[in-house]
Structure formats: C-alpha cells, structure tokens
Amino acid sequence: MDLGISALNYVSGIKNNEFTVEEFISKSLERINEVDKNLHAFLQINDVAIKNAKEIDAKIKSNQDVGKCYGMPISVKDNICISGSKTTCASKVLENFIAPHTSTVVSKLSSEDAIMIGKTNLDEFAMGLSTEFSAYGPSKNPWNTDCVPGGSSGGSGVSVAANECIASLGSDTGGSIRNPASFCSIVGLKPTYGLVSRYGLVSYANSIEQIGPMTKTVKDSAFLLNIISGIDPNDNTTLDNKDQDYLSNIDEGVSGKKIGVVTEMTNPDGLSTDVLNATNDAIKTFEKLGANCEHVSLQMVPYTVAAYYTITSTEAGSNLARYDNVRYGYEMDSSGFEFNSYISQARSKFGPEVIRRMILGGFVPSAGHAGKYFLKALKVKSKLITEIKHVFEKFDFLISPTVPIQPFKFGEKINDPVSFMMVDMNTVTANLTGIPAISVPYKITNGLPIGIQIMANHLEENSLLQAAYALEKTVDLPEVSI
Amino acid sequence: MTKIGLEIHCQLTKLESKLFCSCRADYREFQPNTNICPVCMGIPGSLPLLNKSAVEKATLIAMALDCNTPSKIAFFRKNYFYPDLPKNFQITQLNAYGNTSIGWEGKISVGDAKIRIRRIQLEEDPGRIIYEGATEKTKLTLVDYNRAGTPLVEIVTEPDFENPHQVREFLIILSDLLENLNVSDPGLEGAMRADANVSIEGGSKVEIKNIGSFHDLEKAVHFEITRQESLAEREIEIVQETRHWDDGRKITVSARTKEEEAEYRYHLEADIPWIRINDDTKNQLQVHMPESISSKKERYVSKYGITPQVAGILSSDRYFSELFENAKNETNAKDVANMITTDIMGLLDTREKRDSSKLNAEHLSALIESIKSSKITRTSAKLALDEIIKNGKPLQQIIDSLDLGHVSDEGELTNVITQILKEEAKAVEDAKQNPEIVNFLVGKVMQKTQGKADPELTLTLLKKSLAIG
Amino acid sequence: MVSEEEISNVAKLMKIDLEDHSSHIKRVQKMLEYFDILDRANVESEEITVQETDLDKLRDDKYVPYDKDLLKFLKSYQEKYVKAPKLN
C-alpha cells in the first residue's frame, strides 16, 4: 500500500477494493508513529480514527451511501476547532482549551466521511513562518530536517509531504498555507476571502485570513475546495460560489491566457538566484503551454509587508485580548490578584512573537499613532486593491516565486526581525487584496523545494486551478525520502 | 449657562435574540450564565452574526428622532479589558470613515426647546458583574454573562439641556417614543440607562456614569449642578473628570480610574461586512413605522372629538392607545377613550396588572354598547370591568353571573320604590317642596338595586308616585 | 525611534508583563522602524475599502437556545457565576 497516493487515487483505491479504510488509516497511524517523533507535524492524534475507519468500511460493505472522501485521513491545523477536543493554537495559553463547537470546514469534511487524523503544529496563534514559534517545539522539514518546514501551517505541510496523511487543512493570513506548501513541496491554496467559512477558525487577523487545502496534487486541492467552499450561515463574510465544481474542467490548459510576472516579487532584496532561475523556468514553461507572459508592476508591493504586519498586529491585539485566563485557559490561582495584575501575569504565558505582536498591536492603532501606521497601512491595502483590479483587467494570472528563498536552517532567520518579515513579501498581496493564490511545487534544488505562486482575480479559483494543474503536469519531482 | 448632554442606552427588548447570536435578548428570567453561547461568550473560533431586525429597529429609532440615516452601516471594535466583556472588546459603531452609524444629527422637541441628537449607534451590552458581598473590596468578582450581547441603542444628545427638569421631560418623551415604536419596553429593569455630562458657566465638562435608572439621572444631574455651583462660588476650579453616581449615598464621586488613560484602539470589525441599507428598505421602514405620538394625539382630537387632555394621555401610552384603536368605532370613540382614561388606567396601573389582565378590545366595545343601550349602568359597568380583567369571560356571561342587568321591569321597580318611599318618609315630605330631593331618592333606589335600576325609568316612576313634575 | 518607555507603556496597556524587557523592546523598535517605509507609499488620498453585504443576507431575529451547558466548558466558576479576580 502506497501512503503517498493522492486523494483522488485514494478514493479509486477504496472503490476498487485495493485496500480498506481501516487498513489505510492504521498504516497512516503507523507511519505517524514512526516518523513524527522526528518531524513533529502533529500536536495531537485522533484516538478514535480506527473506530471511524471501521464504521466507514461497514458502510461501504453494506452498500450504504458513503461520502466523497471514503475515510481518507486528513490532518487539521490546530487553530481549527473540533468539538470536544483540544485546540491549542500551539500556545501554552490554550493548553487545555476544549472547543465546544466544530468548525464548518471540518463539519463539511466529516459529513463527506473524511477522517480527521490529528491536529497539526503551527507557529503560536499562526504568527510566524517557520513553526519555530510553536510553544510545543518546531516541526521539521522532511526534505532536510535541519531546515524549517515553513509556516505557520508547517505541521500541515509536513504531515502531507511526509505521507502521514492524504491532505491537510491550513490557514493563511499572509502566506501561512503557501509558504509551508512551497517549503515542503506540496500544493497549497489560499482561497478568495469569503469563499471558505472561517467559523471555528481561531482568529488572528480576521479581515484577511482564510482556511484552505494543502494537498499532494492540484486536483486534490480542487477536490477539497469543492467540499469546503460556499456560503455559511455561521460566517457573515462568506460568499456564494453557486456550488461551483472546481474539478470538472481542470485540464482546460492556459493556451491564450495572459500571465503577468510581478516585477516587485521577482527582484526583491534577498531573492535567491536558485529561486529566480526556477521562476524564469516556470515562465518559459507557461509560454510553451501557450500562455503569454509579460512583466507587470504592482507599485504598492514594496509597502505590503509593513502594511501587513501593521494590520495583522492591530487585529491580533484585539482578537487575542480574550485570552485573559478568566473564562478558559490554564490553572492559575487568582486569589490575591487584582484583575489587571492577574491577567497581565496570565498573559505572560504568551510566547515571544505573540508578545511582540501584542505590543505592536497596542501601538500602531493607538490614538497618537494610528495616522502614521494603521491608517496608512489600510490605505496601502486600498491602493493595492485598486492596482490589482486594473492588472486583472489585462491579465488572467499573476505569477511569482511563492517565497523569495528556499527553506532555511533553524535559528538562521529568527534573530533578524526585518529579514524574517521579508520572507512574506510575495504572499501577503493575496491576503491584503482578498484574491486567491496557489503554490505549486516546481523544483528541487540542492535537495530543497521551490514553489511557484499563481494568483487570479476574485473568485477565479476555477481558472487558477486550471493554470496550476497545467504547470504541475510539466514537472516530475522526486519523492521525499524519510 | 448650564449645559447638560445625555448618553442614553436603550436595550431593544422587543427583539427575540441578541445582537450577534441566537440567545434570548431579554435575559431577565434566566438562571445566571444559562443564556450564553460560544458567540456571546467570545469562545475562540466563534463569529458574530448580526441580527437583521436589530438594524431595522435601531433605524426606526433614528428615523423617529429625525436623524440622517446612512446608506451603509459599519461596526467597530472598542478594545478594553474588563471582566464583564467576554472578548475584551465591545462591538459598537463609530463615524470614523464617513457616517456609518445607525443615525446622526437628529432632533426632538422637549416643550419649547429643541434637543439635538448627535449620534445613534447600535452596540452590544456587556455582561453583569455581581460582586460577592456588598463592597468592592472583596477577594473576587462574580460575573453573569446572560446580558452579554443584548442589543443596545446608544443615543447621544448635544449638550442642549439647561436644567434637570428638561432632562426629565425628555426622558419621559423618549421612553414613550421608544415604547410607541415597539422597539423597547422602557419599564423593564435596566432596559434604559443613561450617562450625563454637565458643565456650568465657565467650568469644565464633567461626565457622570453609572446611573442606574432614569429617576436617579435627574437627581444626579441636579446634584452635580449644585456641586459645581458651590465650587464656583468658592472660586474652586471645576476639573474635567469622570464621576460615578453613588446610588447608596445619592451623590457623585470622582472615579478612581483615570478615564483619559483609556486607549480604545478602535478599528473596523471585519467579521461583519458593511451592511447596505438602500432607499427601498428605508421607505419600507418608514411606511411601517408606527404612527408618532403627536400625530396620534392630533387624530384623536380632530377625528373623534376627544379632548386634547384625554387624547394626550391616551396617545402617549402604547398599551392603552392600542386598546383604544381596537375597541373604537365610528360612534363610540369618545366613550371608549373616556372609559380607558377614567376607569381602566386606574385598574391597570402597573406592569404586572397589565400583563395579567384578560381585558380585550371586544370586551371594551361591548361594555360601551351595553351602557349606551341602557343594558347596564355605568356603575355596573365598573363591576363588570373588574371581573373581565380577572377572568376575561364574555361580557354577557359576566352580566348574567353577577346579575348586573338593568332592572327595567316596571313592576319590580315599583316594589322597590314603594319600599324606599316608606323608609324615607321625611324626604318624601321635603320633595314636595323641593323637587331636587327627587335625585336623592333616585340614588336610594340605585343603592337598593346595586346600581342596576334604569335611571330614567326610576325617575319617571318616582315622580309618578310623588305626583310631581 | 520609538522610546523604550513608550513601548513598555503599551505593553502594560495590552496587559503584558514584560520580565525580559530589553530583547522584546529592541525587536519591536526594529519592526516599527521598518514600518516607517509606509511614509513613502504616498497613499494619503486613498479611501478605505471594505467588504459589503445586503441587509436581507443577515440572520433573522429568532431565539434558538444553545444546546450545551457552556458553563461547564468554562474554567472557574462559583455556583452559577463565572469567577474573576477582584477589581480593586
């Protein structure tokens, strides 16, 4: 049995009686047992997964209706709630938090008979791009365990890349799906803002973040997006996609399409030569496929990282204010404390990056400083939206490297906050403007992956997946050996 | 000149559910912390779901107060840490990027004065802190979150009041208006709260918070003016500050926490998109807006010939004006109005009595009809009212069971009169000299028949017996 | 540069007890310094853009009792009240 198969191949494998759900799930659990001590993709394993598998097998045997996922093991980033189980956000502050509700995305997958195999590691509250800020220790890149897997959905990326599960759900606030997808050589899709419900996702920067699929193939992302997308009465910001099928015409190709190569994303300081070469190669590939590529400038891009950190810190400062350890949290005796000193003491359990974001989030929107920071950041965001609107009048897609660099070593970037932030340069634009973006594995150089990012206009996931699939078909990448 | 401004908080108690979740808007009958859910408790992963009717009802208030209303409304987060605030921010409104609050720049007449409304906004109520013991110096705070998320409309006035009396008048008018709009029940405990700001000539503005009831608001304002005036007399500077109303001692005290330190970090609430309110919607709301109290009053006077005084009393009370509207017809309106204001209002003078009353408009019109057709007397009608309020049975049934029907049988009445004439021999003598005494004898007959005797027939028969007239 | 004192004050307002001040403060200072780039974006005249929806898309006003005893999910309570530290 090959644990490295795609979701679609898994489904046909079950349908053709090549293996049972129970067999696949127990093999996957064995695999996790074997490799995860080292990789640390998971924070928690679903201890009723085998039981779930047996139930689905029984349904299959007795010819009952079975959901589209046929018991495939899917991992879930640990900032997405599943009722009755822990959701820690990789924070000590939520060490014992048990969610009373299930996120819409997990409900939808469960009702299609997917099995949530476990909860995956992340940077604390999704603030980071390497999992080095997880309170429970980092995840490791299966291509080279001395390197970071990317983040913040690093555990999700690792779990898929290392064949611990078929697919994963991540969340993407500024690249948190695409960055680890690129670093782990898998596919990661950040959908249009509002296409996928955020109900049950623990908010970090709620105006720009989305849940999305992280998969082995582009088709798998389309398959999962079919299930998790659409309007949700539990999320006022969701959009109606009229039950679009993202899989049916995915092999449409890119012939005649116009692709803009974003100048500001292909020449930033710190762009690695290998990444640049891979990108130029991808551009040539697209042209061979009949697309028309030309450079295009988005003048706001150089300001987007600052705008992104300003906006996300402001929203995080507000979203994380509720962690005062009064209604939920960890044990800490309150006797002798006054309210303010108690919660200040309790909140010192936040990790260093969260603490810094809290301080930034208190500073940049404050009455005396909002004009210099927060308002300007919002205006950069607005102007970027205008630029993007104009660009998509002319182009069908935009492309860039997903990340300007390849996976870096643990500890290599963490001490320089500014160069750390710059790693987000190419991914934050899609979040600030709400457009969909996907990272497609394109190359392995020096034993480490490089991903290509494709962006499309609002709600153009259909054509975006077509372009991604066209590119994916041209590459033949090695399997990770672990 | 003394300047007083108000910030009124009014719960939309006529809504079924809270502002952002499906918990009950009226939390009053729940055990502590049983009217809560992940949304109003700010459990991680929950999202606010805006209540459509809350937007509509709040917009009605804005329209009734002559405000401008926006084409889009937006919500903001007001960030501060407090135990009664589950998310440690309050979802509220702010006119930061254009006018996006429910309403702005309205006005309302209070006597001869025009009070300008600065802004109206829709927001969530926090939970309630229930201290353990009586003092604040206890070791812990106990919180009941049942109220958290209750829809609240904040009405901010310009500092246009000149004295506490105007404040009281305004509050009465506003309460009646909100009740008439069927958005709130101002009589419910905690449904209407207010903060005030007060300044006298040459002094700084002082905010008074924590005022529990409208009754105390007038007192607090009065106290504060007196306090400031006495400071001014002694040439002591009036500092800009926030003071709390001490309910026990009925005074204002300086707030220990410095409010100027507050840094609310307002920013847009992205979980709720901006809500478009198009002209169609506004027109619909306008069309279905309950008739204003003043136009009701005018109509009662001009159409039904009711006295302005009675019309004023009737129109300003939603419960009784509804009863009136449903009971009145082309011919009985004046009588219905009079019976409500002279008899029924006295019988139903508390919320509890109204709630348990079984009286409906049919009863009332039947009652008027019966009096008019001399089926029962006004005195009997009062007895019947008592009974209807208690058990709600049809009027005829009550007339029968209490035997309230008119005695218009000549034979029966003659028997009673003969008896009275015997008992009141002196009066009978006097009546021959002074015809006015006849009325006294009519009264006696009424007494004997428990008010059931047909007054006209009684008079005729008496005169006949006395051979006068 | 934003002063250390200012940053410490903000930390206090955000209810963060800073034990190891210096490392955090330096890093926050560096980040804020980088944010100065926003001054060069030339965006003063821009309007804020937002997501919009229609009134009829919103939830109907209906009471639906929550089906779990949420209080049991909460950390510390006394009788039926949630326990918080004293206020003063």
Ligand SMILES: [Zn+2]
């Ligand atoms: Zn609720």
